[in-house]
Amino acid sequence: MAGLLDGFLELLDVLLRNRVRTVMTALSVAWGIFVLVVLLGLGRGLENNVRWMYRDDAVNSIWVYRGRRTIPYQGHPVGERLRYTNRDHELVEARVDGLEKISSRFYPPIPDSVRWQGKIVAADFRAVHPDHRYLENTLVETGRFLDEADLLEKRKVAVIGVQIVGTLFGDHPPIGEWIDIGGAMFKVVGTFRDVGGVNEESQIYLPITTAQASFAGADRVDQVMFTIDDAHMADAVAIEDEVREMLSRAHGVSPADRRAVRIRNNVEEFVRVQSIFDMLAAFVWLVGAGTVAAGIVGVSNILLVSVKERTQEIGLRKALGATPGSIVRMILAEALLLTGTAGYAGLIAGLLVVEGLRRWVPENDYIRDPDIELSTAVGALVLLVVAGCLGGLVPAWRAATLDPIVALREE
Amino acid sequence: MIRLVGIDKTYRVGAHPLHVLKGLHLTVPPGELLAIMGSSGSGKSTLLNILGILDGYDGGEYWLGDALVKDLSERKAADYRNRFLGFVFQSFHLLPFKTALENVALPLYYQGVSRKERLRRAAEHLDQVGLSDWSGHLPGELSGGQKQRVAIARALVTRPRVMLADEPTGALDSVTTQEIMDLLKRVNAEGMTIVVVTHESDIAEQCARTVFLKDGRFEGER
Numbered sequence A: 001m002a003g004l005l006d007g008f009l010e011l012l013d014v015l016l017r018n019r020v021r022t023v024m025t026a027l028s029v030a031w032g033i034f035v036l037v038v039l040l041g042l043g044r045g046l047e048n049n050v051r052w053m054y055r056d057d058a059v060n061s062i063w064v065y066r067g068r069r070t071i072p073y074q075g076h077p078v079g080e081r082l083r084y085t086n087r088d089h090e091l092v093e094a095r096v097d098g099l100e101k102i103s104s105r106f107y108p109p110i111p112d113s114v115r116w117q118g119k120i121v122a123a124d125f126r127a128v129h130p131d132h133r134y135l136e137n138t139l140v141e142t143g144r145f146l147d148e149a150d151l152l153e154k155r156k157v158a159v160i161g162v163q164i165v166g167t168l169f170g171d172h173p174p175i176g177e178w179i180d181i182g183g184a185m186f187k188v189v190g191t192f193r194d195v196g197g198v199n200e201e202s203q204i205y206l207p208i209t210t211a212q213a214s215f216a217g218a219d220r221v222d223q224v225m226f227t228i229d230d231a232h233m234a235d236a237v238a239i240e241d242e243v244r245e246m247l248s249r250a251h252g253v254s255p256a257d258r259r260a261v262r263i264r265n266n267v268e269e270f271v272r273v274q275s276i277f278d279m280l281a282a283f284v285w286l287v288g289a290g291t292v293a294a295g296i297v298g299v300s301n302i303l304l305v306s307v308k309e310r311t312q313e314i315g316l317r318k319a320l321g322a323t324p325g326s327i328v329r330m331i332l333a334e335a336l337l338l339t340g341t342a343g344y345a346g347l348i349a350g351l352l353v354v355e356g357l358r359r360w361v362p363e364n365d366y367i368r369d370p371d372i373e374l375s376t377a378v379g380a381l382v383l384l385v386v387a388g389c390l391g392g393l394v395p396a397w398r399a400a401t402l403d404p405i406v407a408l409r410e411e
Numbered sequence B: 001m002i003r004l005v006g007i008d009k010t011y012r013v014g015a016h017p018l019h020v021l022k023g024l025h026l027t028v029p030p031g032e033l034l035a036i037m038g039s040s041g042s043g044k045s046t047l048l049n050i051l052g053i054l055d056g057y058d059g060g061e062y063w064l065g066d067a068l069v070k071d072l073s074e075r076k077a078a079d080y081r082n083r084f085l086g087f088v089f090q091s092f093h094l095l096p097f098k099t100a101l102e103n104v105a106l107p108l109y110y111q112g113v114s115r116k117e118r119l120r121r122a123a124e125h126l127d128q129v130g131l132s133d134w135s136g137h138l139p140g141e142l143s144g145g146q147k148q149r150v151a152i153a154r155a156l157v158t159r160p161r162v163m164l165a166d167e168p169t170g171a172l173d174s175v176t177t178q179e180i181m182d183l184l185k186r187v188n189a190e191g192m193t194i195v196v197v198t199h200e201s202d203i204a205e206q207c208a209r210t211v212f213l214k215d216g217r218f219e220g221e222r
């Protein structure tokens, strides 16, 4: 009786010892995938935040401003400001490879206010091309934005920011109303919002041709801005140089003068930020690879111990007719069960934490909408399970080649 | 049922090869209950391992029924063990976490028999060894004699050609030993060919025939 109890306690003891080790391994696997999922989510949050910070202007845009000369050249003195015209716009439009959208801007030299039925409100004016709305991410609220016909016919139409709508019209619907701009009457055809904020929403857009004709602009242009397509993003710096060279030659600017044709290259900046995120992603996946490697080793270890402890059982199974293949399948099934269950638990916990962060973390300067794509998460899980199977290979091979005679030897 | 023709076996470990079996000849007709006796180290287990296709041999031929057992692949060996042979061990070798019924059913698992059918046949054989009431118990809850009867049921469940028993009563007291021997004799009477390895002469005396192994050769029989 004592022997039986003893045997039973020994069995219980082995099971408990096994259980602790099993739970530890499962925890390490679950923790690994948990960390991976949370890191992926946070990385996405960082990236979303940067995208949000750049949301005002098109990230793939290059802006060309009128700078001042810093080197005297061809009779032009230092400090002289460049004067662009429609020809410069046409030059850029014709020559730049991968150009997507283009607009110029002309700031009409008029008082910065607008009148309607005796009321007067402050406003800024931008005379632009229809594509301008892609460059500034202008969101049409009611009516429409400027179109090609407005420019061709030099129509006296205006698209006004929602800030002006409120102060100028109150509750009165603005579309179709005539407003006084610099002494000329313009018809409101649309209103817009802009994520850039109050200042952006206090703008009034006019057709550039109309403004040039109405306000003594002749063919003057203050800035030229354009976007380039995805395929040419990597060439952003080359495109910038090309535009500078082209305009410098057209305006008699010294080739060494980099300030006269002043350029803001959002693409280059964005590509640089993007490359930081690519590095971050690589780092996260490196951590993931480390996790997976640790998972392989951990699973491999526990199964090796388990195979060793079950030497007799495996020997007996072979004596009863288990083929090496069936033994391999048995051990691999354990590996799969262990990593699969633990990995799944870690995945769910990670997703919950990421979702919790997304919902409850207050707005801040670093993280916005942390998120993880289901395909990424499932990919990570599949990777882990594959790793678990790899980890099971050595123990499985050890078990399959185990000699039943040695295993069953009577001592 | 079993025919050994000049079986030779040498262990090669270290500098000195150990010639354990030296040209054994043996014929076991169907339905025989044969005892193999010999002192410790005489090669009994080695011979039984060869009979059980757990080990190979260097020379001669081993015929099991109409099949020549020689240089088999691992797969083939596993298949032969499963279908042709039943094992009974001194220390039972039941899986501690499986019930008596599940232990008996285990060999059928490796034949791809469905679980339901496995358990049905296992219950039948457990009944034959008088343990139907214990089918749901774990080995830890059984006495030594009961464990060995479960092991015998497990050896019989595939209806093998030969049952091989290595010191089947070595771990049992004298009363239980006799119970097990009675069971083996009954199974034999129903037609099963049985080879028992033992060093106890009162076990051997209950067998139809005994061969004596000494220094790797058979030295007489009874």
Ligand SMILES: Nc1ncnc2c1ncn2[C@@H]1O[C@H](COP(=O)(O)OP(=O)(O)O)[C@@H](O)[C@H]1O
Pocket: B011, B012, B013, B018, B020, B038, B039, B040, B041, B042, B043, B044, B045, B046, B047
């Ligand atoms: N795997 C092995 N390697 C080397 N020598 C072995 C091995 N197995 C058994 N022997 C030796 O062979 C001899 C016979 O052993 P065994 O068949 O176990 O004898 P028995 O079962 O009759 O006691 C012994 O001297 C033993 O030490």
Ligand SMILES: [Mg+2]
Pocket: B044, B045
């Ligand atoms: Mg022995």
